Amino acid sequence: xxDLVNRNLVTVQTxxxxxxxxxxxxxxxxxxxxxxxxxxxxxxxxxHLLWCLSLVRTIGAPDDFAAAxxxxxxxxxxxxxxxxxxxxxxxxxxxxxxxxxxxMHVPWLARAWFREAxxxxxxxxxxxxxxxxxxxxxxxxxxxxxxxxxxxxxxxxQLAKAGELAAPLxxxxxxxTVRYYQGIVDIERCRLPEAVERLREGERLAVRDTQGSSFxxxxxxxxxxxxxxxxxxxxxxxxxxVDAAHEDEHGLSRGLSNQAKALLGLGRVDEALATAEExxxxxxxxxxxxxxxxxxxxxxxxxxxxxxxxxAESYCxxxxxxxxxxxxxxxxxxxxVLLAKGDTAAARVLLDEFFAAAPGGVPLLAARxxxxxxxxxxxxxxxxxSLLDGVRAECAAAGFGWRRYTDRLVRPGLSA
Numbered sequence: 572x573x574d575l576v577n578r579n580l581v582t583v584q585t586x587x588x589x590x591x592x593x594x595x596x597x598x599x600x601x602x603x604x605x606x607x608x609x610x611x612x613x614x615x616x617x618x619h620l621l622w623c624l625s626l627v628r629t630i631g632a633p634d635d636f637a638a639a640x641x642x643x644x645x646x647x648x649x650x651x652x653x654x655x656x657x658x659x660x661x662x663x664x665x666x667x668x669x670x671x672x673x674x675m676h677v678p679w680l681a682r683a684w685f686r687e688a689x690x691x692x693x694x695x696x697x698x699x700x701x702x703x704x705x706x707x708x709x710x711x712x713x714x715x716x717x718x719x720x721x722x723x724x725x726x727x728x729q730l731a732k733a734g735e736l737a738a739p740l741x742x743x744x745x746x747x748t749v750r751y752y753q754g755i756v757d758i759e760r761c762r763l764p765e766a767v768e769r770l771r772e773g774e775r776l777a778v779r780d781t782q783g784s785s786f787x788x789x790x791x792x793x794x795x796x797x798x799x800x801x802x803x804x805x806x807x808x809x810x811x812x813v814d815a816a817h818e819d820e821h822g823l824s825r826g827l828s829n830q831a832k833a834l835l836g837l838g839r840v841d842e843a844l845a846t847a848e849e850x851x852x853x854x855x856x857x858x859x860x861x862x863x864x865x866x867x868x869x870x871x872x873x874x875x876x877x878x879x880x881x882x883a884e885s886y887c888x889x890x891x892x893x894x895x896x897x898x899x900x901x902x903x904x905x906x907x908v909l910l911a912k913g914d915t916a917a918a919r920v921l922l923d924e925f926f927a928a929a930p931g932g933v934p935l936l937a938a939r940x941x942x943x944x945x946x947x948x949x950x951x952x953x954x955x956x957s958l959l960d961g962v963r964a965e966c967a968a969a970g971f972g973w974r975r976y977t978d979r980l981v982r983p984g985l986s987a
Contacts, residue, residue: 576592616658617664620667623655624655624667626648627652628674630644631645631674634817634818636681636821637818637819637820638820639853639857642677645675655671656671656672656694656695665698665699666699668699669701669709672695679716680715682857682860685719685720686720693713703740710730710732711748711749713729714728714733714756715752721896721931723931726756727760734753743776747777747786750772753769754773754793758793759932761931761932761933761935761969761971764797766789767793767794770786770790770793771790780816784809787806787809788822788825788829792829794806795832795973797973798977800833810822811826811827811830820853820856820857821853821859827846827853830846831844832869834846835872835873836973840876843873844869847870848866850866851866860893864892864893864901867886867887867890870882871883872904880912883911887905900937902921903922906922906925906938907941907944907979910944918945918948922942922945936966936971939958939962940966940977941976943962944979963980
């Protein structure tokens with residue numbers, strides 16, 4: 572190796588105490604050509620994939636990627652992992668590649684790389700020759716990442732397949748994994764009573780405390796969206812107690828962010844802002860691009876409630892900068908702030924962009940609630956009242972009562 576470095580055929584990169592050796596592209600191309608001539612490419616790629624799989628398992632074994640350092644260690648090898656995943660579909664390596672994707676679930680989740688995860692699962696789940704319990708686990712993770720991209724119907728299909736595979740197996744933990752993801756799908760599809768029931772049962776049946784923590788966190792969200800911030804806060808706190816005991820930084824990043832939303836719903840604004848700031852510290856360590864903008868939206872809601880409209884707009888725009896598409900709540904919340912500032916035209920553009928993206932679930936109900944205010948602000952009182960009746964019926968059918976948005980349905984002059 573030293574000889575290769577001295578001849579400038581291999582470069583050295585230093586990151587703290589770690590040294591990495593990197594082939595120049597020209598050398599890489601030459602080496603690949605020689606491997607092809609020797610008919611050794613497939614053997615090499617199989618060994619490379621198994622090395623990646625062993626590496627990720629070894630890094631995650633001590634704490635299941637609870638620490639930011641563990642997540643960072645995996646992504647330090649991302650070029651290798653990515654190459655192994657991308658070269659495997661349609662080959663005999665697809666099965667081991669799918670196992671590698673399953674092992675990458677928590678690191679992808681910690682950095683909110685949902686579309687990246689979805690891409691690899693889509694390429695691998697159909698071609699892997701793998702046991703039923705492994706395929707069920709892979710499909711459940713696939714469904715979750717698909718859900719987080721906003722494709723609720725596809726996620727439901729993937730999770731239904733996972734449930735069918737898991738049903739005849741004597742594997743309580745796998746059954747609970749599928750139940751957990753199905754509960755989240757229920758939340759996102761705005762089937763909130765079903766979500767609460769499924770997630771309560773999941774927390775009760777959890778086979779280990781960390782699994783119970785996941786159920787409690789999701790249950791808190793179902794309760795918050797249902798209009799019960801006090802019970803939501805209690806569920807979030809149960810979750811965070813377990814995450815703190817296990818030093819699970821991703822769990823705390825997510826759980827504290829959720830606690831902040833519940834505290835805001837209870838009117839405990841100062842506590843909400845302090846909790847969001849605590850969540851930020853974990854999210855920054857993890858480079859979590861999902862939690863940081865959600866915390867900005869909590870700060871925006873607090874600023875809006877206090878009448879600090881410029882600050883609220885600034886927080887919303889910071890959150891919007893992180894959105895990959897038009898289906899998230901940042902556009903909805905920014906439109907709400909702009910309506911408070913009297914800028915109905917800009918609010919209309921944002922909501923039109925949102926609806927054009929054909930979203931569903933909770934964001935759609937939130938946007939429709941804000942649209943009632945928009946129509947009233949535009950002087951269309953008849954249209955506002957008509958929309959009001961429809962949105963109230965939709966919220967009642969879904970069990971949706973998140974006051975951050977349903978307060979828009981009890982504005983003076985619209986409820987008559």
